[in-house]
Amino acid sequence: MPGSLDPTALHRLSRAVRPDWSRTVTARRVLAGALVLLAAAAAWRDDPRDDRIDVVVAARDLSPGTALSAQDVRLEQRSAATVPDGAQTHVDDVAGSTLAGPARRGEALTDIRLLGPRLAESTAGPDARLVALPLADAALLDLLRAGDVVDVVAAPASGGSDTEARIIATDAVVVLVSNKSGGITSQNGNRVVLVALPSSSAKTVAGAALMQAVTVTLH
Helix, strand or coil: CCCCCCCCHHHHHHHHHCCCHHHHHHHHHHHHHHHHHHHHHHHHCCCHHHHEEEEEEECCCECCCCECCCCCEEEEEEEHHHCCCCECCCHHHHCCCEECCCECCCCECEHHHECCHHHHHHHHCCCEEEEEECECCHHHHHCCCCCCEEEEEECCCCCCCCCCCEEEEEEEEEEEECECCECCECCCCCECEEEEEEHHHHHHHHHHHHHCCEEEEEC
16 A cells, blocks of 8 residues: 555565664774784784794714714704703704714704703702713623613722622713723723712722723623
8 A cells, every 4th residue: 555654575585684884884894903913913923033043953873972973963943841851052052062872863962961060960959960981791781771880899999998899889871981982091001981870979980090901780
């Protein structure tokens, strides 16, 4: 009926399919705001390169007792989250150091992989020292491995009153056994075993090794 206030079916259909422009504009504004926030976050985000640091790694497979040269190591960038504690970051700090254990090519070198105070401390406590022992029984050197716990035994001193061997230190930890092909040796060129001991025991053992034949017993 003309002038009727009731909408026709066609009118209702046209209203249903017509977009609500007020809601569309609001959605666009929300989307634009979100994009602005994302852009701001991207602009303020740290450069991914800032999360990477230079680390000294083995340039090739290395044997225990190797005296490291600049050709044995190289710098690589690694993710800071994956770098182990104590990792070395300058080649000059590593060159000339002795490797305490084997290292694979690409392995990051840490402070306790090199002979020095940190290795002794991590092995036998804060006052530990490293002592090189030329063993009277050289065959033992092929049986010892880094990490073995041994007691140090001294032979009777020549001309002394003692006639029996005696234990001069207990619970020494082997940190290095020198290679047959070279590396750390005694004054006469023989292979040695390097052990970590508390300071007082280390002094006793080092003094005895200068005067008497020494050997070790394994735990």
